[in-house]
Amino acid sequence: MEIPKRLEQALIKLYNAFHNDELNPECCSACAVGNILDNQDSWKHLTNGHGSLELSYVGRVHQNLGRKFNGYTPFELLQIEKVFLEACGFMVPLCHYNPKPQNTTNKEILFNALCAVVAYLCKLEDIANVMDYAKVFEYEENNPVYKFDVIY
Known part of the structure; x- marks a missing residue:
């Protein structure tokens, strides 16, 4: 499966933030969108409320001009952040x-939130969720559909 560049870059940034303990839902430069946007907090001016889907005047201007930030429109960024915060x-x-x-920085909570964000990012790209392992267990006539070489 071909993964779009913006998704690949977002996944790498979120992966690194999670494993380096640099993911914090209460900080605009360390939340999901803050990490996607290279730990900048200027995106917070796209809305008047952290977690809101309502674009501010600045956000509407950027949206109407077709501006993208690391590949994402202002409204897409707000949607990503809303998914993250709710999760x-x-x-x-x-x-x-x-x-x-x-405990907003609990690893299990953050992992589940990132799973929700990744599912949403894949939905934006109109591709299957890259974290869906269900395909690994598919079978036909009692035989696995996919074969893996197991190295011990």
């Missing part, structure tokens, strides 16, 4: 009076 257990848009999860 982390936040009520969006983030607000000081909304309840927040206990």
Whole structure:
């Protein structure tokens, strides 16, 4: 399967952020979108609320001009962030009076959130989820469809 360049780059950045403990849903430069955008937080000006899908004036201008940031439109970036925050257990848009999860940097929570983000990124590309392992277990007439060489 051919993976689009923007997806490949996003996956590499998110993978590195996760394994280097540089993923934080409460920080605009270390969240899912912050990492996709090279740890810049300028994307936060695309909306008036972290986790909101409503573009700010600046966001609407960029969207209407067809601008893309590392391959993603302003609205796509907001959607990615919303998926990430909700999968982390936040009520969006983030607000000081909304309840927040206990441990927002828990590896299991972040892993599940990244799985949701990857599924969404693949949906944007109109390709099968690259993290779906179901195909590995497909079979026909009691024989596996895919064969793997196991090296011990």
